[in-house]
Amino acid sequence: GDSVTQMEGPVTLSEEAFLTINCTYTATGYPSLFWYVQYPGEGLQLLLKATKADDKGSNKGFEATYRKETTSFHLEKGSVQVSDSAVYFCALSASSRSARQLTFGSGTQLTVLP
Amino acid sequence: DADVTQTPRNRITKTGKRIMLECSQTKGHDRMYWYRQDPGLGLQLIYYSFDVKDINKGEISDGYSVSRQAQAKFSLSLESAIPNQTALYFCATSASGGQEQFFGPGTRLTVL
Numbered sequence: 552g553d554s555v556t557q558m559e560g561p562v563t564l565s566e567e568a569f570l571t572i573n574c575t576y577t578a579t580g581y582p583s584l585f586w587y588v589q590y591p592g593e594g595l596q597l598l599l600k601a602t603k604a605d606d607k608g609s610n611k612g613f614e615a616t617y618r619k620e621t622t623s624f625h626l627e628k629g630s631v632q633v634s635d636s637a638v639y640f641c642a643l644s645a646s647s648r649s650a651r652q653l654t655f656g657s658g659t660q661l662t663v664l665p
Numbered sequence: 666d667a668d669v670t671q672t673p674r675n676r677i678t679k680t681g682k683r684i685m686l687e688c689s690q691t692k693g694h695d696r697m698y699w700y701r702q703d704p705g706l707g708l709q710l711i712y713y714s715f716d717v718k719d720i721n722k723g724e725i726s727d728g729y730s731v732s733r734q735a736q737a738k739f740s741l742s743l744e745s746a747i748p749n750q751t752a753l754y755f756c757a758t759s760a761s762g763g764q765e766q767f768f769g770p771g772t773r774l775t776v777l
Contacts, residue, residue, distance in 0.1 A: 555707075583764050594669070594755055594768035595708075602764075640707060644764045652698075652723075653766055655707040 553578045557641050557656035564631055564663050572626040572659045574615075574641035582643040584608075584617050584624040585653070589638040598626075598639070631663045668692045669769035671756050677775045684743045686772050688756030695761045697739040699723075699731060702753040702771070711754075714739055715761075746776040 558573040576582065583602045587595040599608030604619035613628045624641060641656040669690045678684055688697065695716050700708040710723030712731040720731060728750060730742045743750055753773050757766040 557707075585765075587768075592770075594770045595757075596768065597765050600765070652710060652713065653708075655709075657705055657707040 553582070553643060553645050553654045555641050555643055555654055555656035557659050559657075559659070561660040561662060564661070566633055566663055566665050567630045568663075570626070570628040570631045570635075570661070572639055572641075572661070574624045574626065574656060576622050576624065576641075576643050578622075578643055578645045578654075580645055582645045584615070585642045585644070586613070586615055586624070586626050587640040587642060587655075589640065589658070591637070595640060631661075633663045633665050636661055636663045669756060669758055669767055671754075671769040671772050673772060674770065675773045677777065678746055679777050680747055682746050682776075684746050684774065686741045686754055686756075686774070688739045688741070688769055690737050690756075690758045690767075690769075692758055692760075692767060693736075694758040694763075694767070695736065696759045697733065698757040698759075698766065699729075699739070699741045700755045700757065701725065702755060708755065711741065743774075743776075746774075748776045750774065751776045 554577045556575050585600045586598040588598045589595045599610040601608040601617035607616045615626045638658045640658045642653045672687045698713045699711040709725050714720045714733045732740050753771050755771050756769040759766045
């Protein structure tokens with residue numbers, strides 16, 4: 552079945568550091584890939600997405616590139632801020648599923664220190 | 666106003682009690698979902714509904730039931746709560762054919 556494997560956390564960085572959170576996936580067909588972010592006390596919200604190979608999703612300084620050859624969708628940001636502290640979830644939506652269900656990774660807690 | 670709302674936001678109950686969690690949305694979406702979040706496990710799908718007359722089990726439906734009272738309302742029930750159902754529960758919605766899901770703020774449920 553479909554699955555998403557995320558880099559385990561927690562991750563602690565200093566402000567302005569470079570961030571990478573690794574995500575790899577297993578899926579049949581050609582899935583769409585997502586990064587969701589969960590700020591403390593809130594629900595998940597979509598951060599960025601990519602729907603086909605080599606697409607790059609970007610938002611709020613975060614980027615991720617859909618790499619079909621390595622089945623990866625790593626999240627990067629060049630300079631993190633304290634306000635980026637949150638839990639980040641990688642997810643996929645398999646094209647073979649009419650329900651458009653999302654399969655989530657386990658989440659990575661990011662803490663950015665001033 | 667929030668597009669997806671959940672009530673209650675927090676609930677503490679005892680083993681064996683019946684509990685209902687409610688979700689309402691103003692996005693006009695046909696599809697609604699209930700997820701459970703446990704530390705280190707990400708989100709697991711409990712039930713999902715394509716429309717009022719279409720309800721489907723997800724990965725972990727045992728011990729749960731749902732009701733889709735209207736397009737905008739989707740409730741989750743625990744008929745007889747047990748301690749390992751202590752978790753954070755999220756409702757989500759999506760448009761038909763859409764991939765992005767929109768999440769409510771969550772309900773933190775504790776079963777003693």
